[in-house]
Amino acid sequence: MIKLKKNNAQRETEFMAKILEVNDLITRFYTFDGVVHALSGVSFDLDEGETLGIVGESGSGKSVTMMSLLHLLPTPPARIEGGKALFYSNRNEQNNNTDPVDLLQLDKSGIRKIRGGKIGFIFQDALSALNPVMTIGRQISETLIEHLGMTVDEAKKRSIELLEYVGIPEAEKRFSAYPHQFSGGMRQRTMIAVAIACNPEIIIADEPTTALDVTVQAQIIELVQRLKKEMKMSVIWITHDLGVVAGMADRVLVMYAGSAVEIAPVDDLFYNPGHPYTIKLLGALPKIGEEGQHRLESIDGTPPDLLSPPAHCQFAWRCPHAAEKCWQAVPAAREISPGHHAACFFDFAARRP
Ligand SMILES: Nc1ncnc2c1ncn2[C@@H]1O[C@H](COP(=O)(O)OP(=O)(O)OP(=O)(O)O)[C@@H](O)[C@H]1O
Ligand SMILES: [Mg+2]
Numbered sequence: 319m320i321k322l323k324k325n326n327a328q329r330e331t332e333f334m335a336k337i338l339e340v341n342d343l344i345t346r347f348y349t350f351d352g353v354v355h356a357l358s359g360v361s362f363d364l365d366e367g368e369t370l371g372i373v374g375e376s377g378s379g380k381s382v383t384m385m386s387l388l389h390l391l392p393t394p395p396a397r398i399e400g401g402k403a404l405f406y407s408n409r410n411e412q413n414n415n416t417d418p419v420d421l422l423q424l425d426k427s428g429i430r431k432i433r434g435g436k437i438g439f440i441f442q443d444a445l446s447a448l449n450p451v452m453t454i455g456r457q458i459s460e461t462l463i464e465h466l467g468m469t470v471d472e473a474k475k476r477s478i479e480l481l482e483y484v485g486i487p488e489a490e491k492r493f494s495a496y497p498h499q500f501s502g503g504m505r506q507r508t509m510i511a512v513a514i515a516c517n518p519e520i521i522i523a524d525e526p527t528t529a530l531d532v533t534v535q536a537q538i539i540e541l542v543q544r545l546k547k548e549m550k551m552s553v554i555w556i557t558h559d560l561g562v563v564a565g566m567a568d569r570v571l572v573m574y575a576g577s578a579v580e581i582a583p584v585d586d587l588f589y590n591p592g593h594p595y596t597i598k599l600l601g602a603l604p605k606i607g608e609e610g611q612h613r614l615e616s617i618d619g620t621p622p623d624l625l626s627p628p629a630h631c632q633f634a635w636r637c638p639h640a641a642e643k644c645w646q647a648v649p650a651a652r653e654i655s656p657g658h659h660a661a662c663f664f665d666f667a668a669r670r671p
Contacts, residue, residue: 336406337519337552338364339418343401345379345386348394352625356382358576359400361651364520366408369546369553371567371584373560373599375621378573380556384522387421388439389429398422407436407519435465438513440506440542442525447509448497454481454508455493458515465516480511484541503534507541514545521546524556539566560599564588569657572596575621575632578651582658592660592667594637631663639664 341361347354357379364370372380385391387403404418421429433439441447449457458480459473468476474493481489484507497505506526513521523542527535543566546553557563563570563584570587572580572595580593591597598617619636622628631649634640643663651661658667 335366336363337366337408338406339402339404340383340387341402341404343383343386343403343422344399345382345391345396346399347396355624355627356396356576357386358627360573360576360578362571362578362581364552364554365568366519366552367546367550368568369555369566371563371570372554372556372573373558373563373570374573375617376558377575377621377624379576380573381524382576383573384439384524384554384556388433388437388522389421389424389426390433405432405437405520407432431465434461434512435516436518437520437522438516438518440509440513440521440523440526442528448505448512450497453494453496454500455495458508458512461512461515476515477511480515481508484508484511484514484545485537486511502530503537506530506534506538510538510541510545514549514551517549518551520552520554522554522556525558526555527562528558572599575627576624577632577661579633579662580658580660581651582660586655586658586667590655590658590667592654592658592665593633593662594639594666595633596660597666598636639666 340363343357343360345357347356360379360383362370372383374380382391382396386396386398401422403421405421406418419428419432421432424432448454455474455477458477459468459470462468462473462476463470478489478493481492486492486504486507492500497508500508509526521542526542527538530538539562542553542555545551555563555567567584569581569583571578572587572593574595580587580591580596582592587596588600591600617636622632622635628634629648630646631637631640631644634644637644641663649661649663651659653659654665654667660667
């Protein structure tokens with residue numbers, strides 16, 4: 319069942335400052351088959367202490383967005399061809415000011431200081447994200463030594479505390495274990511321990527629970543929610559599961575074919591969606607009472623070919639409301655109510671009673 323988290327008024331009193339502002343991010347892949355237009359101008363922001371959920375079909379650009387910000391894409395074939403990603407770090411020790419840094423402009427050593435330090439990340443596949451030939455303990459210790467300058471002994475002590483903190487039983491003994499000796503849920507917890515080791519300001523989680531069974535999934539979500547509150551982090555949570563988004567996100571970004579088509583406070587998005595794609599996504603949800611995950615797979619038609627994106631609305635082919643102008647130009651995102659933006663020529667949110 320979909321449970322919404324909080325209303326707009328609560329949100330406004332709780333969150334104030336921006337911590338990340340992404341503007342017009344353009345990422346392309348130069349492949350033998352042609353240029354893949356993976357991101358065509360993605361914009362969103364993230365407030366301090368909030369959870370932003372990102373949803374969208376497979377291939378819509380969710381992972382490429384995050385990997386662009388963290389410089390994790392292989393170059394070539396990837397090229398970031400435009401945009402800004404301003405990070406308003408509050409803990410800018412060097413010069414003690416609040417000027418943002420543009421993540422996209424950082425060199426290798428600059429991004430390495432931030433990635434795993436001020437911005438932690440958790441991926442779907444812990445087994446491939448963790449180094450199989452390095453003990454769990456060493457993987458956490460190395461992050462602490464690299465980013466916080468701890469000694470080996472200090473790092474070991476802290477690593478054990480972190481393993482305990484994320485709920486690994488017998489943490490001291492397990493410090494010397496290898497990833498393959500852990501269950502899926504324990505590996506995911508370990509990856510979370512690595513991600514939070516340096517007390518990051520932002521955690522980016524890309525489908526962190528997809529490979530886990532439903533019970534373990536719920537435990538991991540609960541763990542991240544607890545950590546977020548205790549450590550005052552902002553979270554970006556990428557998922558196919560609208561039920562998860564409804565339960566934990568403050569705002570939701572909907573992606574379609576490399577663009578952000580809608581962004582809204584969670585309750586606005588679920589009760590008053592403004593983009594026909596979002597309306598379809600919500601319509602494709604299983605009815606209350608049905609078992610299983612709320613996956614986004616049952617919308618008619620296929621997304622456009624990113625090798626030759628059209629010069630009109632990307633959703634026009636699948637949109638039941640497509641009109642003449644939808645075939646002539648790409649609609650820009652418009653604010654349809656405070657904090658609620660949709661990239662559609664029409665205002666479907668306003669039309670509903
Ligand atoms: N290394 C690459 N070379 C070429 N194209 C790529 C590469 N990596 C990603 N893409 C393309 O970029 C687009 C966006 O991919 P992305 O992985 O961000 O999708 P996603 O929304 O995360 O999907 P999923 O829900 O399946 O994880 C897709 O069309 C994908 O094929
Ligand atoms: Mg992905």
